[in-house]
Amino acid sequence: MTEPLRPPFEDLRTLREELTQLDVLGVAERLGWLQEAERAKLFRLLPKNKALEVFQLLDAAHQEELLSGLRDEQVLRLVQEMDPDDRARLFDEMPAMVVRRLLAQLSPRERSMTARLLGYEEESAGRIMTPKFVRVLQTQTVEDAMDRVRRRAAAAETIYFLPVTDDELRLVGTVELKDLLLADPHATVGEIMKEDTRAVRVDEDQEKVARLIQAADVLAVPVIDSEGRVVGLVTVDDAMDVLGAEEGEDLARTGAAEPLGRPYFSASIFYIARSRMVWLLLLVVAATLTVQVLSTFETTLEAAVGLALFIPLLIGTGGNAGAQSATTIVRSMALDDVRPADLLRVIARESRVGFLLGAFLALLGYVPVWLLFGQDLATVVTLSVVAICTLASLVGSLMPLLARRFGVDPAVVSAPFVTTIVDATGLVVYFLIAQAVMGL
Amino acid sequence: MTEPLRPPFEDLRTLREELTQLDVLGVAERLGWLQEAERAKLFRLLPKNKALEVFQLLDAAHQEELLSGLRDEQVLRLVQEMDPDDRARLFDEMPAMVVRRLLAQLSPRERSMTARLLGYEEESAGRIMTPKFVRVLQTQTVEDAMDRVRRRAAAAETIYFLPVTDDELRLVGTVELKDLLLADPHATVGEIMKEDTRAVRVDEDQEKVARLIQAADVLAVPVIDSEGRVVGLVTVDDAMDVLGAEEGEDLARTGAAEPLGRPYFSASIFYIARSRMVWLLLLVVAATLTVQVLSTFETTLEAAVGLALFIPLLIGTGGNAGAQSATTIVRSMALDDVRPADLLRVIARESRVGFLLGAFLALLGYVPVWLLFGQDLATVVTLSVVAICTLASLVGSLMPLLARRFGVDPAVVSAPFVTTIVDATGLVVYFLIAQAVMGL
Known part of the structure; x- marks a missing residue:
């Protein structure tokens, strides 16, 4: 692998010369690193065929940006040549007006395939599938099937994985090209096909389909209608x-x-700041809870300023324990190992894990805190650590599960939100324990 | 897709009956949800061929667990039938003694292939590649090449992607089976092959190879020696x-x-707690820094207990800003968009992003804090927010980049470690600003 050129590019002319030397993937990578204006400028210099191949390697967001810098006839030529599923993904990124104009200009066959894909829900199997596949018939001989594959190969996105259907186009099995090549030419496809292969419905969630392909180690999965x-x-x-x-x-x-x-x-500083701003602001608003909690306990705090010393350590530890739970549960839900219906079992497990962690930390910490800060503070801090870790693991596992139940992406309420909530509730626990132990 | 059965399984007999109805992927999934002892028990009930297919779908950690519950001759039969790359990955999980015994019992061909793979570095291309591929010769006709592919197909892991070599086995290009099928049978492979395809060296990092396959949208990448x-x-x-x-x-x-x-x-509560313990303990030890910082400023805190109210909010916000930077940089490094050599540019960008975020929050927060807590505290808190956000973004981007330079996985020092460091340094900043503004 050649070492790719890194930005900043001080000399566009050198880059332009380099681009002609590079393979398509190399060009696609370099274009990705450029700012929008430079990118279109360089793309226009590529020879036609190379431009098309490079374009197909870019992701939809980059394709959209690039097209807005090109002339109409170039845009149409690129879009016409794309695979229908890639085209549908690109259209998702474009203004509806532009999409309508482009659709009208496509060839009738490409237009109808794309329109059908766009008719399926976003993030569904129907949206990401390719309609350009080759199916073979159960009753065909292997020889006839191979002929069919050869005839249709040029227009298909893949010919290595072939759905087998009956005369009514219904899926009855699948066959790999390899099996066709190795089989007796006079056998029927029905005799050599795999019957128990999985199919997904057009409305299946795209992540589930992707995980199925990963788990089953297959090249493709057939998509079926109702x-x-x-x-x-x-x-x-x-x-x-x-x-x-x-x-x-x-x-x-x-x-x-x-x-x-x-x-x-390729992202500007303002773009990056904007992408983080909403999150940070929401979390700050949530964190004002901690100010309120501390205001409530201000007299306790005045009576024993030493309590303040352990605030960052305790809420930090609670936040980390909560983040651990949340991260594990979010990941397990993504892998479908844990589902919203498992809620009670999960929070029972996680709070026990949290208790174990807290108890372990308390055992380790009691003597050092006693020696440095006295017995009262040692008792308060270690009891709090146990309570906060248990609480944090419970909240950390509960939030993503509840989020999924209410149709929100569990990752949205994972580590950072859990941490902020645990900060506030952890402080309440800490001061209540302090009041009880110290008699304040 | 059928709805998979969920644990707990109260009735093993029902499950056993179900297993015979399921496809191999379904069986593999269900096995994954069981505890170790039940898993081996059920696996032994599968018919031979199904057992083999199921076994190949499991990941190496599960395979290893399963084998430890089976008899020697079953183990050998399963291991003998695996692809060499999967076998190498399984052997990584097994005790060296067991691996040596199994290697000795394999057929000579399988043994030598596996031993060669095990000779490459862990997580290198050599370790995950399959040596069971079909190469075709540049000088061959398409017809001869197709014959060769057909003859070798049964023993190969894939025949859809074919490296093209010269007479000395050196890679000169690649060809897809589809291209061979569509080409004139009398053309030479050299005339139709793709010449500018990328290859990787045996010692290339496995993640880089995987990202290359993803970016180039290819079915495989050839691995070459020196x-x-x-x-x-x-x-x-x-x-x-x-x-x-x-x-x-x-x-x-x-x-x-x-x-x-x-x-x-399938993980026990103790297993989960152990997997989190080391991390949590390290972070607690790091967090004792915050106790030291606050001890240092205890007199300032006693003079103005109001300062304590904003400690969780400020360090929480700093932690979140730091986590945002760290996460972005870890991800960008994984995608190879950012490299250790970019260190200075990255921290310059990130500290400006952090400054923007902090300034925005300060502008929004000044008036409310003034109204509720007075002008002094408003000045101290808002100045601190700007300083802490800038600092946090700087630390958040610096740590993963430094980690990579020193050969540590950047994710190890991402969000949680950054948060803990920012907690301590943020407190120093906060109290220094308070002393200056309030004249304490």
Whole structure:
């Protein structure tokens, strides 16, 4: 692998010369690192075919940006040549007006395929499937099936994974090209096909389809309509993109940010700040709870300022324990190991885990705190650590499960929100324990 | 898709009956939800061929657990039938003694292939590649190449993506089976092959290889040795598994936990607690810094107890801003958009982003804090918010970049560690500003 050129690019002319030397993936990578205006400028310099291949490797957000810098006939040529599923994803990113104009200009066949895909729900199997597949018939001989595959190969997105149907187009099995190649040419497809392969409905969630492809180690999964007829295939490359996007999103939200959706250096500082602002502001508003809690206990605090010393440590530890639970549960839900119906079992398990963690920390911490700050504070701090860890793990597991029940992405209420809630409730617990132990 | 059965399984006999009805993926899923002892018990009931297929769908950790519950001859039969790359991954999970005994019992061909893979670094392309690929010769006709593919198909892991070599086995290009099928049978492979396709070296990092497959939308990438000879292929299903594992790991670490590596309900409470304990303890030790900082400023705190009210809010906000930066940078490094060499540019950008965020929050917060708590506290809190957000974003971006430079996984020092460091330094900033403004 060649070492890619890094921004900033001081000399566009050098870059332009380099672009002609690079393979399509290399060009796509470099375009991704540029600012919008430079990107269109350079893209226009590519030879026609290379431009098309590069364009198909970009993700939808970048494609959209790029098109807005190109002339109408270039746009139409690129869009006409795309696979229908990629085109549907691009259209999602574009203003409705532009989409309508482009659809009208497409060839009738491409237009109808794209319109059908756009008719399915966003993030559904129907939206990401390719309608350009080859099906073979159960009653065909292997030889005839191979002929059919050869004839249709040029127009298909994949020919390695083939749904097998009956005469009414209903899915009855699947066969891999490899099996056709190795089989007796006079056998029927029905004799060599795999019957127990899984299919998904057009309205199935895209992440579930992607995880199915991953778990079953298959190249594609057939998509069927309500009558059991095959209408498309979701292929492994689309599954990878879906999982990449979903996991990027979960990761960003666990870190209290929205996914950038573009390479870091191609985003401006204002763009990055804006993508974080809403989250940060929401969390600050939630954190004003802690100010209220502390105001309530101000007299206790005045009577024993030493209590303040452990505030950051206790709420920090609670926040970390809560984040651990939330992260585990969000991930387990994504992998379908845990479902909203498991709520009671999960919070019972997590609060026990939290108790174990808190008790362990309390045992380790009691003597050092006693020696440095006296027995009263040692008792208050260690009791609080047990209570806060238990509470934090409970809240950390409860929030994502409740979120899913109410149709919210669980990652949205994971680590950062859990931490903020645990901060406020943890402080209440701490001061109540202090009042009881110290008799304040 | 059928609705999978959920634990707990009260009736093993019902489950056993169900298992015979299920497809292999369904069986694999159900096994994953069971406890170790039940799993082996049920697995032994499967018919031989189904057992093998199910076994191949499990991940290495589960395979290892399962094998420890089976008899020697069953173990050998399963291991003998695996693909060499999957076998190498399984052997990584097993005690060295057991691996040596199993290796000795394998057929000579399988033994030598596995031993070669085990000779490469963990997490390298060599470790995850399959040596069971079919190469075709540049000088062959398409017809001859197709014959060769047909003859070798049964023993190969994939035949859809074919490296093209010269007579010395050196990689000169690649060709897809689809292209061979559609080409003139009398053309040479050299005439129809793709020349500018990327290859990776055996010692390339597995995540880089997986991201290459994702970005280039290919079914496989050829792996070459130092002489440029093809020694294997990394296929798209392996790439998906690598990315899934790496992202699960990053996500877990962003939430201060280690990845469980097994379905949630199959892990015991002690297992889960242990997987979080080390992290939590390290973070508590780091958090004792905050106790020291507050002890230092105890007289300031006694003079103005009101300052304590804003401690959780300020350090919480700093922690969130730091987590946002850290998460963005960890993700951008994983996608190779940001590299350690970009350190200065990144921290310059991130501290400006942090300043913008802090300034925005300060503007919104000044009046409310003034009205409720007086002008002095309003000045101290808002100045602190600006300073802490700037500092947090700087630390949040610096830590993962430094980690990578020193060869540590950047996710390890992401959100939770950044938060803890920002807690302590943020408190110093807060009290210094308070002393200056309030003249304490």
